[in-house]
Structures are given as structure tokens and as C-alpha cells.
Amino acid sequence: MALTDAVEIAASPEAIAARLAASRYLADESLATAIFLAIRLGKPLLLEGAPGVGKTEAAKAVAELLGRELVRLQCYEGIDAAHALYEWNYQRQLLAIRHAGEHEIDIYDDRFLIARPLLQVLRAPDQRVLLVDEIDRSDHEFEALLLEFLSDFQISIPERGTIRAATQPIVILTSNRTRELAEALRRRCVYHWIGYPDAAREAEIIMLRASDVAEATARAVANAVQEIRARPLAKPPGIAEAVEWANAATILEKGGCQWPEAFRRAIGVLIKDEEDLTAIAPGLGKIVEEALA
Amino acid sequence: MRDLNNPFSPFTGRRCPEGADEGQRQPPMSALPLTCLPASSPRKRGEEGLPQAAAPFLGFARLLRRHAFAIAPEQITSFMQAVTLLGPRSMNDIREAALATLAPSPDRRSEFEAHFRAYFYGDAKPSIEGEEDEETRIKDDRGTREEEKQTTRREKGGELSSALEQLSSRDFQRDIDGLGQFRRKLASALPPRRSFRTTRTRSRGTLDLRRSLSEIVSADGDIPSPQLRRRQTVPRKLLLLIDVSGSMKLHTADYLKLAHATVQGADRAEIFTFGTRLTRVTSALRIRDRGQALARAALLVDDWDGGTRMGPTLLALLSVPRFSAFARGACVVILSDALERGDHAAFQTAMRRLSDRAFRLSLATPLAGDPRFRPATDALRAILPVLDDLVDGSSVRSLSDFILALARHAPAAEAIWKRVS
Numbered sequence: 035m036a037l038t039d040a041v042e043i044a045a046s047p048e049a050i051a052a053r054l055a056a057s058r059y060l061a062d063e064s065l066a067t068a069i070f071l072a073i074r075l076g077k078p079l080l081l082e083g084a085p086g087v088g089k090t091e092a093a094k095a096v097a098e099l100l101g102r103e104l105v106r107l108q109c110y111e112g113i114d115a116a117h118a119l120y121e122w123n124y125q126r127q128l129l130a131i132r133h134a135g136e137h138e139i140d141i142y143d144d145r146f147l148i149a150r151p152l153l154q155v156l157r158a159p160d161q162r163v164l165l166v167d168e169i170d171r172s173d174h175e176f177e178a179l180l181l182e183f184l185s186d187f188q189i190s191i192p193e194r195g196t197i198r199a200a201t202q203p204i205v206i207l208t209s210n211r212t213r214e215l216a217e218a219l220r221r222r223c224v225y226h227w228i229g230y231p232d233a234a235r236e237a238e239i240i241m242l243r244a245s246d247v248a249e250a251t252a253r254a255v256a257n258a259v260q261e262i263r264a265r266p267l268a269k270p271p272g273i274a275e276a277v278e279w280a281n282a283a284t285i286l287e288k289g290g291c292q293w294p295e296a297f298r299r300a301i302g303v304l305i306k307d308e309e310d311l312t313a314i315a316p317g318l319g320k321i322v323e324e325a326l327a
Numbered sequence: 328m329r330d331l332n333n334p335f336s337p338f339t340g341r342r343c344p345e346g347a348d349e350g351q352r353q354p355p356m357s358a359l360p361l362t363c364l365p366a367s368s369p370r371k372r373g374e375e376g377l378p379q380a381a382a383p384f385l386g387f388a389r390l391l392r393r394h395a396f397a398i399a400p401e402q403i404t405s406f407m408q409a410v411t412l413l414g415p416r417s418m419n420d421i422r423e424a425a426l427a428t429l430a431p432s433p434d435r436r437s438e439f440e441a442h443f444r445a446y447f448y449g450d451a452k453p454s455i456e457g458e459e460d461e462e463t464r465i466k467d468d469r470g471t472r473e474e475e476k477q478t479t480r481r482e483k484g485g486e487l488s489s490a491l492e493q494l495s496s497r498d499f500q501r502d503i504d505g506l507g508q509f510r511r512k513l514a515s516a517l518p519p520r521r522s523f524r525t526t527r528t529r530s531r532g533t534l535d536l537r538r539s540l541s542e543i544v545s546a547d548g549d550i551p552s553p554q555l556r557r558r559q560t561v562p563r564k565l566l567l568l569i570d571v572s573g574s575m576k577l578h579t580a581d582y583l584k585l586a587h588a589t590v591q592g593a594d595r596a597e598i599f600t601f602g603t604r605l606t607r608v609t610s611a612l613r614i615r616d617r618g619q620a621l622a623r624a625a626l627l628v629d630d631w632d633g634g635t636r637m638g639p640t641l642l643a644l645l646s647v648p649r650f651s652a653f654a655r656g657a658c659v660v661i662l663s664d665a666l667e668r669g670d671h672a673a674f675q676t677a678m679r680r681l682s683d684r685a686f687r688l689s690l691a692t693p694l695a696g697d698p699r700f701r702p703a704t705d706a707l708r709a710i711l712p713v714l715d716d717l718v719d720g721s722s723v724r725s726l727s728d729f730i731l732a733l734a735r736h737a738p739a740a741e742a743i744w745k746r747v748s
Contacts, residue, residue, distance in 0.1 A: 047423075067413065071424065071428070075405055075412070075428075082433065084648070111523045112522065114524070122541065124536070124540030124544060127540070128540065128543060131544070173524075211433075211648055212652040217397055220430050221397075221399040221402050222401075225426070225427055225430035226426075227436070266642070266646065268646075268680070
């Protein structure tokens, strides 16, 4: 059974962390524990954190470590059952009615059913991991629908009856916390707040993600980014931006640019807000020099 | 694997040194992975059938509840299961389990940690008030839930509050200040926004393929009249920012009454107060009874009648993603005299950012009640270009009329005040 597979893989938080590292995702102890608990308690995992701390990446890594396919449902305002659960293929139904002529035809057959992410996961819970991405973007109506889905793992299709998951699917929800989620949703999940990593871990992540970057560069970038995040910016740089910055600076340096200068010229990939750029510009030289030292 | 049938197998039967009572005095974590009650400790109601060693976890959850953390029974169950699953090999396992299952909100994380240390390590009373620093402090009232409000109401419900209750209900009946009418009109008076949800319509819409086709299918291929749909319109959000500094002393009480009517009347309204700090009072004002709601809000605000730091507090609002999301596409009304002392650069930045996010940014100042008022201070002149409205906020009547007219077009504040001066 697949569930026992999952239990075997999730033997301990350390086992999870090791496997995540093998999928090129560095998780801290706390995140590994949360993933472990979510799998073993059979509850959805709710990941919250600032944009760019690797919430979606974490979900991808979990799918990879379990050897399952990731089914992603991106939320947006106005998302509804037809986008999340299922939809009938009306055009095909119409054609089929025409084509059948006098014969009897079941127009609610499987071939007319378009499975959307939630139904896809219900049908093969042991082969798929569901990622409900940026749930804070959806509205309260959808949150209620999701809540119902998460509590019973079943979907009722009026024409077909109720479809139930054979085993408990693994579900990961992410939120940027632009609004508060319903308490009911929070308490049904295993919760983890992903913060920015510390400098050492961030340097490791940069080296893992950008193989061209030298260790000293990665360290310098990690230190500088820590310092920049501490400033009051409208949009603090995420991990992905830090990786890009390290990459960009390395490319510039190979093109013949000096070190501190290369960092300064590549700043556009790290900070993408004009106001932030002007705010950080005067102190940038000092930050980079200190980080390089 | 560990024995799952016996949920508390790792620690049943273990005894604490005598006197270790509910985590008040605990040995250091290396010595003992877990705390438990002494054997003779009388069990509380509802704990029969629970292994003794589980009591501390239940106790911890209860402690958090007493401090207005919202914790459901199923979360406590998960917490205990999680502790069992993790071993627990160390105190850190218990901490991780608590964080993952009891899910304290990130804003209250440090408070949670303090309670954890106090409870499981027996540290001194958690000092949550600490961390006084340069940054503007932000207070969010969401931790307290409706139920708790009810209980405190009962506890405190002496003569004073019952008298208050009567008073305010009479107010509503007579509707002296016109707020009852304001409340009823508000939802339909706010400027509309097109939602991404669609609604059925008989005319003026696009073809609703999904419903039309399902109609055709159910009619066996006959083509009945096509079904139409149209995007819904919903009222925009309303964000009220109330200045509670000393210079606004005469008006804050009125403003809070208005805020209460706003929260009661509009679906999506958010209220913050600011002076030297920023406080979110929306959920306090959700209490239907005005007297109770205002008393509750008054307790939340720490910086009554103090100084103002408009720039830093507004920037603090914008720096919290959840709060700045309230401003996006909303009508933002700031109730303040905008007397920013000293350097107004931060104030100007904050206002510009707010106006970038907001649908309409208005400043209502009580000073404008005077016909001789001109936006002459440096701060006002600096922000005038980004303001949509600069209006009179000296009375509830003028303010409520203004808010009800937000949907109507008006020339930009700068144009109006240029004409006057």
C-alpha cells in the first residue's frame, strides 16, 4: 500500500530532511518535523511565509521525496468548483448525443468528465500530492469549499454520486498571509511558518541552486542579503532573488568586472522596487564590502 | 516503528520528583525529557481516562487558551499524537510539535515561546510586554475571539457595563447622531468594484457557455434560449485610520462611534488607530453593542492622547503584508489633523505608497471645519498632490455624509484647495 510507503519514507524528521536534501531542498529541523507530522498524522500541511522563502519549492520537494506526481491548484480571486473540482465536457456531450441518434447513451460517462486538481488527487491519492498554492488569494467561498474537501476527502457529483479517496491524500497548502485564513482551516492543518534562512543556510542553498557560484561568493551574497533584509524595504529580497544575484554577479565577474563592482551592478536582480533601490544605494557599497570581508 | 496503539507509551509510569507541580519548577531539559504530575495530584475534571503523563500537554493548551490563543480540541489531540510520534526525544520535539499543531500565528510567536518556556521549563513569568525598541509597535486584536469577549463581558458585567448597555441601545433607538441611518446606507453607498465572480442575468451579459450547454444537454439537444452571465459588482473595502493623539482628543470618541457603525454596516471594513503606535481594532468593533465594542476597543489602544508619529506608524501599517493588503483597491479614509511634527519625509512616503495602493485616499481633518482653514503646513502641502480628498472631519455628520458620497466622483483635493486659496 502506498500509505505504508509514505510512512516508511517518513520514518523520522531526520530521514525526511535527508531525503529533502537529496531532492536539492535544504529544510531546517522545524520544517522537516512539520512535514513528518503532516504525513504521519494524515493532516494537510499549511505553509505560510513571506514571498520568496521557498514554500512552493518545499511542496515540490515533498512530492519528489515521496516519488509522487505534484498536482498544483493555483488560487485566484473567483476560483470556483468548476476550476477546482470537476467540469463536464459539454461540447463532447452534445456531439455524443448527436452521434448516438436513436441509441441510448450515458452522457455522464467518465469520458465526458474533466477532472480538475482536487478530483485528480482523489482518484489516485497514493500517486499524487496536492498543492493548493497561494490560498490567501482565493475568496472566502472557495475557502469554505476547500474546507469541506479537506475534512472528508470526498466530492459529490450530482450525476454520478460521491467519489471518495481510497486513502488519505497528502495535501500542502501555501499562503503569503496577505489576508487571514479561516480559523477552521488553520486548525485542521499542521502549520509551519517558513522564515528567511540564516546566512549559513542561505549560502548552502545558493551553492546548491547555482552551481557556478564559488563558495566565497555565496557566503558574501548570503551575508549581504541578510543585511539588506534588515532594512525597511517595501519588498525584501527572497531566496530566489539572492540566488539570481549570486549568479548575475558571477557572470559579470567572469566578464571582467571587479568584485564589489559586480555586486553593485547586478543589484537589479535582487531589488526590484525603484524606491527600495534609491533607499539602499548609498549604503550598498559598505554592505557588500563588509559581506566580502 | 513506535507503538501507536498506546499513545503515551514512552512516558506512562514515569514519576516526577515530588513537588513538580504543573511545570512550575522543572529540572533542566537534559535531566528529564518530560514533565508530569506527581502521582498524588488530583485530576481535574475531564481528564479521567487520560494517561497521567498527558496532563502537562492538556495543561499547556489550556494555559494558551487563557491567554487568548484560539485552540480547538482537535488541535490538542493532534498535539499529543505529534508528541508521541516524535518520541519525544527532547524538549525541542515537544516545542516543534506544539508549533506545528497548535499553530500560533507568527505575530504572537514570541509570546508563545515565552509561555512554552514558562510552562515546561518553569522560567519566570513570561514578560511579553518587553522588547521596547525604535520600531513602531503594532497590535493586532485578532487573537481574542468572540467567545472570550463574551466571557470577559460577563465577568466584568457589573453595574457600570449594564448601564452602558442601556445607554447605547437608547442611542440607537433615537439615532441622535444619524449613525443608525449611516450604518444602513453604507453597504450600498460604497463605490463598487467588478468581482471575478459572475452572476446570472437576463440581459446585458456574455454567453454562459457552461450553463447554456448543460441546459441543452438536459433538453436532449434542443436549443432553448441562451443563458447569460455578467461579472458581479461588490462594494470596495473601506479602511479607516483614526488618529488618537492628544491633538485629536475632542474627536476620537466620535470617530470611534463612526468606526463602530462602519464595521457594523460594511462587509469589509478595517479600522486602525494610530498615535505613537498602530492598533487594529476591527474585531473589537464587530461586537454589536456599541458601548461594549467601544469599551473593548478603548482597552486595546495603548497610546490614547499621546503624541503622533504619523509617518512611522503608517509605514508600519504598510510593512505588514496583511495590513497593506487591506489598503489595496480600498477607500482609505484617514481621520487626523495631519499635524506631523518635525520631518515629514516618512509621512510623505507613507502617503504616496498608500495612494498607490488605494482606490481613493482621503484625509478628513477637524481643522477644515473652520472656513478659514487652508492646507498651509509643510506636511499638508507635501501630501496634497497624492490626496484624492481633503475634507472636513469636525463632526460625525459631515464625516458620515462624506463616506456615503465616496462613490461619487469629485475633483482631486489639490484642484479644490488651489481654487480656494
